[in-house]
Amino acid sequence: MKSPYESEQAMRKLAANWRQPAALATTAAAAAPPGSLGIGRAIRNEWLALGAACGPFEWMALGYFAVSSILIAVFAENIAHPVRLLATRACVVALILLLCRGANILIPDNANPTTFTQKFWHFWRHWYPHLFFLFCFEELAHLVHLVVPTWQDAKLIAFDFWLTGVHPSIWLEQFSTPFRNDFMQFTYFTYFTYLLILGGILYYRKDWKAYWSVMTYSMVAYSIGYMIAMVFPIESPWFSMAGMWHGELRGGPFTTLIGFIEHYGRVRGAAFPSEHVAGSFAALWGAWRHRRWLFWTLLPLVLCMCVSTIYGRYHYIADIFGGITTATLGYFIGSWIIKKSEARAEGAETFEAVRAGG
Numbered sequence: 001m002k003s004p005y006e007s008e009q010a011m012r013k014l015a016a017n018w019r020q021p022a023a024l025a026t027t028a029a030a031a032a033p034p035g036s037l038g039i040g041r042a043i044r045n046e047w048l049a050l051g052a053a054c055g056p057f058e059w060m061a062l063g064y065f066a067v068s069s070i071l072i073a074v075f076a077e078n079i080a081h082p083v084r085l086l087a088t089r090a091c092v093v094a095l096i097l098l099l100c101r102g103a104n105i106l107i108p109d110n111a112n113p114t115t116f117t118q119k120f121w122h123f124w125r126h127w128y129p130h131l132f133f134l135f136c137f138e139e140l141a142h143l144v145h146l147v148v149p150t151w152q153d154a155k156l157i158a159f160d161f162w163l164t165g166v167h168p169s170i171w172l173e174q175f176s177t178p179f180r181n182d183f184m185q186f187t188y189f190t191y192f193t194y195l196l197i198l199g200g201i202l203y204y205r206k207d208w209k210a211y212w213s214v215m216t217y218s219m220v221a222y223s224i225g226y227m228i229a230m231v232f233p234i235e236s237p238w239f240s241m242a243g244m245w246h247g248e249l250r251g252g253p254f255t256t257l258i259g260f261i262e263h264y265g266r267v268r269g270a271a272f273p274s275e276h277v278a279g280s281f282a283a284l285w286g287a288w289r290h291r292r293w294l295f296w297t298l299l300p301l302v303l304c305m306c307v308s309t310i311y312g313r314y315h316y317i318a319d320i321f322g323g324i325t326t327a328t329l330g331y332f333i334g335s336w337i338i339k340k341s342e343a344r345a346e347g348a349e350t351f352e353a354v355r356a357g358g
Helices: 007-018 023-030 038-053 056-072 082-106 116-142 153-164 168-175 178-189 191-204 208-231 253-265 274-291 292-311 317-357
Strands: none
Touching: 038 082, 038 292, 056 082, 056 116, 056 208, 056 317, 082 116, 116 191, 153 292, 153 317, 168 292, 178 191, 178 253, 178 292, 191 208, 191 274, 191 292, 208 274, 208 317, 274 292, 274 317, 292 317
16 A cells, blocks of 8 residues: 555554554553463453544544433433433444454454455445534434523524624525526535545545545534534524524525425434534634645635525534634544544554564
């Protein structure tokens, strides 16, 4: 495999950090007390191997699940079917661990996959985060009133009016034409492509460290946003200001497409902070760090997309600020987590080298 790094040593560190070889579990097994039971040792080794197969992204994803699951258990009376929800989450966790462990076994040290089976596991090991983000967002439909039972939109409506002197979504109606409406819906749709484009480029270039860094930035940003949505439920202008519009926003094919997506995938609530904006800016931060030319390519679209969330009546201005803030936090916190992970991997590598030499 062609490494994106300058030396074979750097590639070994990358493999140790991002795909944590199962050899760590073997080393732990060798250090196990001689009198340990065979079954106990096997379970312990497999547990260590599962942990070794997970990277920073998985620890953030599982951490989000752990914290939010505690909230679900504590406030179970506020939601319907909490046991079913927790059981579904347990299945998702099992699938993630199975995918990580299976890829770790079939493709040790992140070697270049050659067989169909290896390529299949390698692909889904890297691309399942996109489905995980979608699952978590759709799940918020059941969690928006987990802690607070009433909508809080009045606070953001008041903030927008204090900031601008108007209701932004209503004020923007004066610029409505079928062409402008469709252009705005087009830019709104581009949100779904940013992480796919950046991830696809990094995946094609086999820049695994950058790829998982971007996924980790996104996971941290989304996690912060998801947790805020559970304690500060906002349903968006589409619902809270219904009846105040002067007409429907009619357009062309992209207006129809977004209407279809919103009809079948809309979550009532979770509008603050805007996950559209948070996800877009997390990808933008990743492009700035790892592919600067892509940052400048995406920036105009992302800015237009931010305007479209208000123009299309999906968000308040406060939601935009919130999304930018959570994305920025996601980038810096995610970067810190990655550095810590790399330091631990280097420490483990040094320890094993000293141990082998001793």
